[in-house]
Amino acid sequence: MDIKGAIMxxxxxxxxxxxxxxxxxxxxxxxxxxxxxxxxxLGLKEFEEFIEENGGTKADVGKFLISIFQYLxxxxxxxxxxxxxxxxxxxxxxxxxxxxxxxxENDYRRLLHSFVGYLVxxxxxxxxxxxxxxxxxxxxxxxxxxxxxxxxxxxxYFNELKKKAEERLAKIYKKCGIDERPPEKREKGC
Numbered sequence: 057m058d059i060k061g062a063i064m065x066x067x068x069x070x071x072x073x074x075x076x077x078x079x080x081x082x083x084x085x086x087x088x089x090x091x092x093x094x095x096x097x098l099g100l101k102e103f104e105e106f107i108e109e110n111g112g113t114k115a116d117v118g119k120f121l122i123s124i125f126q127y128l129x130x131x132x133x134x135x136x137x138x139x140x141x142x143x144x145x146x147x148x149x150x151x152x153x154x155x156x157x158x159x160x161e162n163d164y165r166r167l168l169h170s171f172v173g174y175l176v177x178x179x180x181x182x183x184x185x186x187x188x189x190x191x192x193x194x195x196x197x198x199x200x201x202x203x204x205x206x207x208x209x210x211x212x213y214f215n216e217l218k219k220k221a222e223e224r225l226a227k228i229y230k231k232c233g234i235d236e237r238p239p240e241k242r243e244k245g246c
Contacts, residue, residue, distance in 0.1 A: 062089035063124065066103045070146045075139040081127050085120050088112070100154065114158050121151050122163065129174060141178045145194060148175055165208060172198075172205045172214075176221045183224075188232035195225045 060078045067073055083089070092106050104117050128144035131137040148171070155164040179198030183191035202218040229236055 058093060059083070059086065059089060062093040065093055065098050066100055067147070067150070068098055070143050070150075072139075072142040072146070076128070076143055077131070077137070077139070078127075080131075081124075083120070083123055085116075085123075100150070115160075118155060118158065118160050118163060121147075121154060122167070125151055125167070125171075129171065132174070132178065138181070141182050145175060145178050145182065145197075149197070168201065168205055169209055172201050173217055175201055176217060176224070179221075180224045180228075183228045188234070192225070192228050192232055192234055195221070195228045199225045 059081055060073065060076065063078065064071070064073050088107065088110065091110070092103055095106060097103065097106055104114065107117050107120075108114070125144065125147045128140040128147060131140045132144060148167070151167060152164055155161065155167075176198045179194040183195040185191075186194065199218070199221040202214065202221040206214040206218045208214075228234075
């Protein structure tokens with residue numbers, strides 16, 4: 057079974073999935089994935105339509121997307137697999153949009169609550185390996201996710217995580233020579 061091939065057809069915008077080892081990925085959706093691969097369709101929207109045309113629901117699509125993200129995090133946490141860092145980050149952002157657009161806001165909040173700390177760590181690793189265009193973008197996105205988490209959840213942990221992400225972002229900006237102060241403050245030498 058070419059699970060990886062099917063996943064890459066669902067997420068053509070995440071070519072980094074090609075570097076991920078899916079040999080241990082177990083899913084009840086294997087037959088559907090193979091049928092989608094054989095259909096020649098491409099993209100998440102087409103996958104969603106394919107699922108619905110074959111008797112599935114948006115909830116099935118959401119469960120599948122969450123299972124992919126969880127698998128990537130397991131590979132990251134248990135095995136230290138660096139090949140999942142970029143796909144995990146991008147998959148989370150895809151999940152954020154898809155879940156919120158399709159009425160699964162509570163599922164998104166649960167994911168944010170449970171995994172934003174890992175995303176900060178992953179973003180820092182990506183930023184350290186990336187150029188000064190991509191690296192800061194990943195770290196800034198992770199920082200913005202911590203801001204969202206802090207505003208959404210009451211636990212002190214999220215305030216501390218935001219501070220940690222802000223420090224890491226400042227470190228990446230400094231490394232890249234990026235001055236994020238507003239222009240009026242830069243001109244005055246502040």
